[in-house]
Amino acid sequence: MFHNCLICTDFTDGLHRLVNFIPPLASSGLKRIVFLHSISVWQSEKVARVDEDKIAKAKQLLAPSLEEVPDGVEVKVEVLSGQPKDVILRLIDTYDIDIVLTGMPIRSAIEAKIFGSHTLELVKSTSTPLMILRPQLISTYTCEELALRCQHMWRYLLIPYNGEQSGEYLLEELKNHLEDYPDSSCEQCLLLWVIDDGERTEEITKYHYREAHDKLNKVKAELEKLNVTVKTKVTQGNPLVEILDTALNFDISAIAIASDYRNTILEWTNPSLANEVLRRSWFPVLFFSPKK
Incomplete structure (x- = not known):
């Protein structure tokens, strides 16, 4: 149903595991797969700074996605600074994304109101379809199970x-x-x-x-x-x-x-x-x- 996919991960949602499943994802019809991790900008002495160590570590964690890429499939890794929603919207345009994979934990109505959700913010900001996967579920899949899930999304x-x-x-x-x-x-x-x-x-x-x-x-x-x-x-x-x-x-x-x-x-x-x-x-x- 989709060709250009943006996979957003904060490394606690389990979605970073998909770096090891590029061939199964490609078999589901995907032609372009972009992994995104956003790094918050912090303030020091009135100057905005980015934690370069965090950027390097994030790139290292996402690098396996580039190792086994089938013919006809493009894989990119993006580690960018900024608010997750703003970064996602920018990459949707850059890579002509037609599906965004994102995690959203299961929470009560009270918890959702207190803690908020980047996914719910994104829902109101883009017309690009979202595929929302539960961190509690995807983190428990064995490699064999996750490969099948990627093939039959x-x-x-x-x-x-x-x-x-x-x-x-x-x-x-x-x-x-x-x-x-x-x-x-x-x-x-x-x-x-x-x-x-x-x-x-x-x-x-x-x-x-x-x-x-x-x-x-x-x-x-x-x-x-x-x-x-x-x-x-x-x-x-x-x-x-x-x-x-x-x-x-x-x-x-x-x-x-x-x-x-x-x-x-x-x-x-x-x-x-x-x-x-x-x-x-x-x-x-x-x-x-x-x-x-």
């Missing part, structure tokens, strides 16, 4: 969809990427429609199920034209619970979510749904950022 996507504006934007973005990259590593999608769990009569519930199935079948036909196997599921309950439960039971590679709002995360039936997915899902999250 986007093989089976879970797509929450309910016909609303954000869902339409998500489908639009997915179709654009599938059309642009016909050799896509995305083989299968699961369209999930969650009927919110509320008090309603049996007849009304049946109507909502029929309506959901009809709309999903139309979307399914559109995606199947792009050489992707598509399954559909309609269920009733709490949207977040159903999304995570479905991801667990259908061998999902990543959950795809999106927003077409400039300063907020996905507003589906619940305004905080995507925020909850980003905070609480152990599964990788493929996030299509707001339009500029």
Whole structure:
């Protein structure tokens, strides 16, 4: 689905391990892979300084990525000073990046509010898709497991969809990427429609199920034209619970979510749904950022 990848690591998120998996990453369709580590600038006697020792150490840790590069693949290492968000945005333009890999720890709502998140800041600042990987998960993979994960990053996507504006934007973005990259590593999608769990009569519930199935079948036909196997599921309950439960039971590679709002995360039936997915899902999250 993507060709030019920016992998951002602070060396605590586990993403620096990917320097040893360039061939598996290339087999997923990537043609350009850029590793980034940003170094904070510190102040001394009113002069901004950069810790040269930290830069040298970071370059050394990322250097293995340059040792085993398949033909037709470009690998770069960038260790730059500055705020992570600003550096990332600059490199997105420099290398024509179409996917950013970044880590985001699982935190409670209170922790997220206190400590913040570079990833959430980035979500609001770029239209480039983000692939969010859990440090708690990627750090525990064996080398064999991580190689398989790199090969099949986007093989089976879970797509929450309910016909609303954000869902339409998500489908639009997915179709654009599938059309642009016909050799896509995305083989299968699961369209999930969650009927919110509320008090309603049996007849009304049946109507909502029929309506959901009809709309999903139309979307399914559109995606199947792009050489992707598509399954559909309609269920009733709490949207977040159903999304995570479905991801667990259908061998999902990543959950795809999106927003077409400039300063907020996905507003589906619940305004905080995507925020909850980003905070609480152990599964990788493929996030299509707001339009500029």
